[in-house]
Amino acid sequence: MPRIVTLPGDGIGPEICAPAVAILQRFVPDLEVEEHVFGGASIDAHGTALTDDTLAACRGADAVLLAAVGGPKWDTTDPDAPRPEQGLLGLRKALGLYANLRPVRPLPALYDASPLRRERIEGTDLLVVRELTGGIYFGEKTRTADSASDLCLYTVAEVERIARTAFLAARGRRNKVSSVDKANVLETSRQWREVVHRIHAQEFPDVELEDVLVDNAAMQLVARPSDFDVIVTENLFGDILSDEAAMITGSIGMLPSASLGDDAGPGLFEPVHGSAPDIAGTGVANPLAMFLSAAMLLRHGLAMDNEAAALESAVDRALDAGLRTPDLGGSAGTAEATDAVLAHL
Template sequence: MATRIVTLPGDGIGPEILAPAVDLLKRFVPDVTIEEHVFGGASIDAHGTALTDDTLAACRAADGVLLAAVGGPKWDTTDASKPRPEQGLLGLRKGMGLYANLRPVRPLPALYDASPLRREIIDGTDLLVVRELTGGIYFGEKTRTETTASDLCAYSAEEIERIARSAFEAARTKVTSVDKANVLETSRLWRQVVVDLHQREFSHIPLEHVLVDNAAMQLVSNPTSFDVIVTENLFGDILSDEAAMLTGSIGMLPSASLGAGGPGLFEPVHGSAPDIAGQGIANPLAMFLSTALLLRHGLNLESEATSLESAVDKALDQGLRTRDLGGTASTAEATEAVLAALG
């Protein structure tokens, strides 16, 4: 039975980086069937909504979903009655039951000089941010009047325990649980549930608790101290983007969003970069690395995933640099370099 992957090119540079990623995927999975759907701003233009019921149904029935990028100034609005591309992403995560977002951060020696941090600070960094995806302030009740607004941040013990379990299962040396328990009631519940799960099932794995403001400082002053960071939706969104800069460019960071047994969603962390869309100069490497995460977590093809990641590393070692990394390589040239490294 053929492997079925739904692709969502989205907006901006999305179609430009997704096309070569699909070509790479076909090298590793020759029998793959690709089903493309409009999503985000493109879907708003075509259907009036960022995520149609048909697209969601297709994603839920697939073996995995590759998403490129969504959003752009064309659809920016403060009018709550108008659709926004990002609503499609939230709806997709909720509709597919994707509660764990995994963002590996591993700066490559070839790119140490591209990072704003000194080489000796980032050398040896190899961490994973595990972000809760379906709860918290992004999904809480929202109110708005002319002069006031509110966003409810709510979590259940069940939501916290399942994301904490994902973190403990991924840990190699320790888990750092990030919260704001000195101020927020949701964080106090978070800490209690994480501690209880640790004591019941994962006491062999060291656990530490770090307040989110301290975690933000430690990420740029001592990133090698982290193994797995687990945190709630809003904090995870911010900290994982901060961690991306350890690699020298947010254009290098992939992510995987996973649930309880269904298909996963694999996407770069970066945005749609509308300022360079259509110029053929976007960095496709985070899209390629997201494809590797699809191979690993979505299709259980570990050796193939490692081969693709190694090819990206090798291409960079041999001098590949896109414009965001201080070089001149185009999207096509970056793709050719990775293909050459694959052999």
């Protein structure tokens, strides 16, 4: 019997998590679902964003479905105060989830919802492969009255494994990898570029490889997004670029993601958007990125490719039929969007 852990989290999280679970159970009637508090909700209940019990449950699951974490209630500059994001970083680290996959594929039905012109985004189908457990987010941090520092550290092994993930993904797509770094300034980026090129030459010479400086990549994502196939980059750059790429689709409420590690452990599946506390409880949250994250869970977590494709197709067809949530310029609420997708399953 497949078993997943759900982490509804904060803000709109519980509102979009429940219908996603209901859809998963349409595909997997015997799915065992175990829900745990996480993020700010866990801080309120237990004083920490990720409890030992929640982590143990996640370790024992086939996959983990996360909705959203964070909110102004828990914002603080106190370095000793718990923050919801610490739960997410801790969970990724503890589960060894080093590769974050974020597909960006604007649908023709939503071309006019994008802030970019239709002719600029037509044909865009890219995948951001973000290194997830190294870099400046996890480096040593110091703070004094006069200064603060964050250490950006990468090992050769960390770069090797994320490079392999990107090259393997490219082989199943259009066979091109754009490696994004800042090698003209940063030593970690010079190491990154050297290691990526070595893995390319030794193991993936059939895949096209290009180097793109991160500032140029940010410009090119807006200027020529359809030229990219697989973008691989380090943690901080990937965090920023994938959110920028999300807007190509018209709304960050449309993008799913999968965080994967070695085959032995569960993956973590979550929408790219945040907890949107300003609309929590109003019933207007866009659940489509959550549904597409559930599709990635079916594909990567439960090895159910056909079912994943069916769910993705149902989302596409609902949009083709006119479904629009407020972030896409329409008025459909969470329940109406859910019903529209269910109608096309």
